[in-house]
Amino acid sequence: MARIVMKFGGTSMAGTERIRRVAQLVKRQAERGDQVAVVVSAMAGETDRLVNFCREANALYDPAEYDVVVAAGEQVTSGLLAIALQAMGCKARSWLGWQMPIHTDSAHAKARIGTIDNEALLASMAGGTIAVIPGFQGLTDDNRISTLGRGGSDTSAVAVAAAIKAGRCDIYTDVDGVYTTDPRIVARARKLKAVTYEEMLELASVGSKVLQTRSVGLAMKEGVRVQVLSSFIDENAPDADSIPGTMIVTDEELEKSDVERQLITGIAADKNEAKITLTRVPDRPGAVSNIFAPLAEANINVDMIIQNVGRDKGETDVTFTCPQADLARCTDVLQNQREAIGYNRLISDTKVAKISVVGVGMKSHAGVASTMFTALADRKINIQAISTSEIKVSVLIDEDETELAVRVLHTAYGLDAE
Numbered sequence: 001m002a003r004i005v006m007k008f009g010g011t012s013m014a015g016t017e018r019i020r021r022v023a024q025l026v027k028r029q030a031e032r033g034d035q036v037a038v039v040v041s042a043m044a045g046e047t048d049r050l051v052n053f054c055r056e057a058n059a060l061y062d063p064a065e066y067d068v069v070v071a072a073g074e075q076v077t078s079g080l081l082a083i084a085l086q087a088m089g090c091k092a093r094s095w096l097g098w099q100m101p102i103h104t105d106s107a108h109a110k111a112r113i114g115t116i117d118n119e120a121l122l123a124s125m126a127g128g129t130i131a132v133i134p135g136f137q138g139l140t141d142d143n144r145i146s147t148l149g150r151g152g153s154d155t156s157a158v159a160v161a162a163a164i165k166a167g168r169c170d171i172y173t174d175v176d177g178v179y180t181t182d183p184r185i186v187a188r189a190r191k192l193k194a195v196t197y198e199e200m201l202e203l204a205s206v207g208s209k210v211l212q213t214r215s216v217g218l219a220m221k222e223g224v225r226v227q228v229l230s231s232f233i234d235e236n237a238p239d240a241d242s243i244p245g246t247m248i249v250t251d252e253e254l255e256k257s258d259v260e261r262q263l264i265t266g267i268a269a270d271k272n273e274a275k276i277t278l279t280r281v282p283d284r285p286g287a288v289s290n291i292f293a294p295l296a297e298a299n300i301n302v303d304m305i306i307q308n309v310g311r312d313k314g315e316t317d318v319t320f321t322c323p324q325a326d327l328a329r330c331t332d333v334l335q336n337q338r339e340a341i342g343y344n345r346l347i348s349d350t351k352v353a354k355i356s357v358v359g360v361g362m363k364s365h366a367g368v369a370s371t372m373f374t375a376l377a378d379r380k381i382n383i384q385a386i387s388t389s390e391i392k393v394s395v396l397i398d399e400d401e402t403e404l405a406v407r408v409l410h411t412a413y414g415l416d417a418e
């Protein structure tokens, strides 16, 4: 008998019919004799709807109150799934974030999980009751509801798996595994049997939304075994224990397996970045820190940064990217700091996309970046910014060219399926 965490995303939970289907999958797993904890997302589109209400109420909303609003979507689906399971004769109950509780820090809208009290949960599971846990939500030290950032139910699932020492955390979604790129953009994307934690972490962080970045980091740190698989299957489909999806594995496991290593593992696109340029910033020590210190203070993550060569008047332009969701706050902070920074104009652009290629292979191979630049140049796609890490190269381009760029690169790196 094992403990298993099953996580179901928004499309899998979209409506009573889908929830009933999920309940069947959960029941089947429980009937194998496993103790099951289920982590659920809100219905597809629901979180967006709730976020929009907050924006309409005030563009500079209080993140603590935003959390109260957006956590509601998961509360609904967790109750509904418990009801559906009970209707099938299973013992089930919901455990809201504050009831367990799942303790988080107080960085509202992007809180981090600290500890999870597992005692009552484990006792209930040991008594044969299926635990249904709304993803995405937790409780701060001062007793306020928090949420974990968009896509955060994946992280809830991995955290619960670590807390109850589950044998595996199955992330059920609307595709049957992790592909070389989003299979909805590139029909020739190939499904990966396994991908390493390190590569998955990088892919997620550059926009491959199949798993939330933090969930992968946490799984890597806690040694949680994670499988990505489809919930859109019929009764005759192979069960989850036979690993029909994609396993996230360590480097050593991959070495030992029969999976052939490619130079590039995957390509990701992110349309949720915004580009900000500050013109005529003084070109002197401390100027850049005057820009980024207040942004860090406001908890805004800055990604790509370019500082141009100074002009004769001792001035320069500074360009950087941040999540579009933070753009209003970012602009607000910079406008308040205008005197201290001493820039001329603030120009923002949300019509950009970041395209990234990821692969451990590039640690030991030269030429990965130049293949990217050449392939994009051949299609006359202009590069606005570049950033690299040990296993990744990213470029910022016009948003309209996203699909074309991903397809072109997928072919250029020889990833297309036969």
Ligand code: ADP
Pocket (backbone or CB within 6 Å): 008, 009, 010, 011, 012, 041, 151, 172, 173, 174, 175, 177, 178, 179, 180, 181, 182, 183, 184, 207, 208, 209, 210, 211, 266
């Ligand atoms: P869920 O609601 O189940 O959490 P998400 O929409 O967050 O689902 O993630 C699943 C989606 O991720 C897929 O529908 C797919 O379009 C997208 N995706 C992006 N990159 C990849 C990739 N490399 N492999 C598989 N799916 C990907």
Ligand code: ASP
Pocket (backbone or CB within 6 Å): 009, 010, 041, 042, 047, 048, 073, 135, 136, 149, 150, 151, 152, 153, 154
């Ligand atoms: N419902 C939340 C979102 O849409 C969390 C999740 O689904 O993972 O971001």
Ligand code: MG
Pocket (backbone or CB within 6 Å): 009, 151, 154, 209, 210, 211, 212
């Ligand atoms: Mg998701």
